[in-house]
Each structure stands twice: as C-alpha cells, then as structure tokens.
Amino acid sequence: MSISNTTFFMPSEFTLIGIPGLESVQCWIGIPYCAMYLMAMIGNSLLLIIIKSEHSLHQPMYIFLSMLGVTDIALSTSIVPKMLGIFWFHVAEINFDCCLLQMWLIHTFQGIESGILLAMALDRYVAICYPLRHSAIFSHQLVTQIAAMVILRAAILVAPCLVLIKLRLQFYHTTVISHSYCEHMAVVKLAAENIRVNKIYGLFVAFTVAGLDIVLITLSYIEIFITVFRLPQKEARLKAFNTCVAHICVFLQFYSLGFFSFFAHRFGSHIPPYIHILFSSTYLLVPPFLNPLVYGAKTKQIRVHMVKLFCSKNLL
Numbered sequence: 001m002s003i004s005n006t007t008f009f010m011p012s013e014f015t016l017i018g019i020p021g022l023e024s025v026q027c028w029i030g031i032p033y034c035a036m037y038l039m040a041m042i043g044n045s046l047l048l049i050i051i052k053s054e055h056s057l058h059q060p061m062y063i064f065l066s067m068l069g070v071t072d073i074a075l076s077t078s079i080v081p082k083m084l085g086i087f088w089f090h091v092a093e094i095n096f097d098c099c100l101l102q103m104w105l106i107h108t109f110q111g112i113e114s115g116i117l118l119a120m121a122l123d124r125y126v127a128i129c130y131p132l133r134h135s136a137i138f139s140h141q142l143v144t145q146i147a148a149m150v151i152l153r154a155a156i157l158v159a160p161c162l163v164l165i166k167l168r169l170q171f172y173h174t175t176v177i178s179h180s181y182c183e184h185m186a187v188v189k190l191a192a193e194n195i196r197v198n199k200i201y202g203l204f205v206a207f208t209v210a211g212l213d214i215v216l217i218t219l220s221y222i223e224i225f226i227t228v229f230r231l232p233q234k235e236a237r238l239k240a241f242n243t244c245v246a247h248i249c250v251f252l253q254f255y256s257l258g259f260f261s262f263f264a265h266r267f268g269s270h271i272p273p274y275i276h277i278l279f280s281s282t283y284l285l286v287p288p289f290l291n292p293l294v295y296g297a298k299t300k301q302i303r304v305h306m307v308k309l310f311c312s313k314n315l316l
Contacts, residue, residue: 007192011175013095014187018086019281020178021274030087033281036289037080043292044069050305057301060138061127064120065295067147068250071116072288075109078102079284083180099182100162106284107161107184110258111154111209113287117251118213119146124244125220129227157205164198178273180281214255221248246298250291257283 085091169191179186261280
C-alpha cells in the first residue's frame with residue numbers, strides 16, 4: 001500500500017531489473033551465465049559421484065571438497081534460475097518473503113563456503129605440519145562436528161539480517177531493486193528509514209565470517225610454507241606444496257572477488273551500477289564454475305578417478 005507519492009508501506013513484492021543500463025542486452029548476457037551454471041552443475045556433480053564411489057577418497061580433505069561441491073550447487077541454484085527468468089522471460093517480480101529467503105540462502109551459502117575453505121586449510125595445516133597425528137586429529141567425528149558448526153554459524157549469523165529488515169524497515173522509497181538478485185544492501189538501500197543498524201550488522205557478519213576465516217587461513221598457510229621450506233629434500237617440498245595448490249587457487253579467487261564486490265557495494269559510489277552488478281553476479285557464479293575445474297586439474301587422485309570413470313563408460 002502506498003502512503004505517499006514516493007513511499008511504499010510494507011510492499012508485498014519487489015521488482016528486480018537485472019543489470020541497470022544493460023537491459024537491452026541482458027538476453028545475451030544470460031547465455032554465458034547459463035553456460036557457467038550448467039558447467040558448475042555438471043562439474044560439481046561429477047566430483048560428488050567420484051568422491052562417493054571411491055572409498056580411497058573418503059578422507060577429510062575430500063569430504064570437505066564434497067561439501068564445497070554441494071554448497072556450490074546450492075548457491076548457484078539459488079541465483080541463476082531467477083536471474084535467467086529476468087534476462088530471458090522478463091519475470092522481474094519477486095514476493096517480499098521470497099526475496100528475503102533468496103537473500104538468506106545466498107549469504108548463508110557464501111558463509112558456508114568460507115567456513116569450508118577454512119576447514120580445508122586447517123586440514124592441510126595438520127596434514128603437513130603434524131602428519132603422524134593427522135588421522136587421529138581429523139577423525140570422522142571431528143569432520144562431522146566441523147561441518148555442523150560451519151552450517152550453523154552461517155545460518156544463525158545471517159538470519160538476523162532478515163529479521164532486521166522485516167521488523168525495522170516498513171517504508172520504502174521504491175520497490176524496484178537495481179540488481180539481478182536479492183542482495184542484502186541492495187534491499188536495505190531502498191528503505192526510507194534509518195538503516196544504520198542494518199548496515200552495521202551486515203558489516204559485523206561479513207567480518208565475523210569472511211574476515212575471521214581469511215585471517216585463520218592466511219596464518220595456516222604461513223605455517224604450512226614455513227614447514228614446507230624446512231623440508232630437506234626438494235621432491236618432498238614440491239609434493240607437500242602440490243597438495244595445497246588447488247586450495248590456494250580457490251581461496252584467492254573466492255576472497256579477492258568477494259571483498260571487491262562487498263566493498264564496492266558499500267563504498268564504491270563512483271563505480272557505474274552496471275559494472276558492480278555484473279561483477280557481483282559473476283562473482284557468485286565463478287567459484288561454483290571454477291572449483292571443480294581447479295580441483296580436477298590440480299588434484300591427482302580426482303584426476304585419475306575421473307579418467308577411470310569416463311574410460312569405464314566408454315568401454316560399456
């Protein structure tokens with residue numbers, strides 16, 4: 001219900017316009033996004049099949065990798081279908097509660113992915129710095145507990161963002177979201193009320209999850225590099241380093257793209273909106289698309305089992 005010419009009270013739905021300024025070419029932009037989504041689904045599904053079917057891969061590193069694959073599938077699926085609906089079929093409307101649900105799913109899966117990357121870094125830290133104690137420390141019970149903590153941390157920390165929007169923000173300047181999905185700050189900025197608490201809590205969640213994780217991951221790899229460079233044999237150093245290459249690549253692309261998108265949305269007022277929306281949309285699709293490629297190319301065990309999987313299919 002509208003209470004003035006420019007203010008809306010508790011709107012029942014929002015309108016997502018996609019990429020502002022590029023509406024005329026969104027149908028073409030949707031093609032690479034759809035291709036990345038399909039590749040992400042296929043690649044991560046293959047990873048899950050290989051890890052599940054090969055008993056030798058039922059180790060903490062690959063269990064965390066399978067969790068990453070499930071998270072990537074869920075994250076991309078919570079974004080791409082609606083995004084393509086906007087780009088190709090002009091289905092721009094989204095129910096208010098559905099918008100909040102999409103927001104919660106996106107940011108929760110981002111938090112889960114960050115937590116999994118931290119767990120993988122800690123696994124590599126123990127495997128390289130304390131190899132004889134690795135199996136005792138990273139038991140299946142601990143892996144299960146870590147998985148539960150990672151999921152609960154993200155879900156619980158993100159949930160108040162929705163509560164704060166639902167309870168505090170009742171009046172909106174517009175119901176048109178200049179974005180291709182329901183992002184927290186994109187929705188909050190529509191409000192005609194004081195959004196200081198929402199912005200502060202959003203920053204708190206970002207630094208509590210991603211900020212803490214990136215510090216712990218960096219410290220883990222500093223210790224890993226110190227240990228690796230102390231190894232007497234060059235072959236041993238290379239072998240130890242190769243076990244971390246894939247994770248380092250995934251870590252760098254996830255956090256570098258994520259932090260750029262995060263700070264650009266809050267402080268990058270000079271950045272054209274279409275560049276930011278393109279970047280933030282691509283950022284959420286690149287990790288699910290690249291992760292199976294990186295781990296498939298850089299992890300020998302997965303590469304070998306993938307070749308076996310396709311060779312066995314060809315023989316049949």
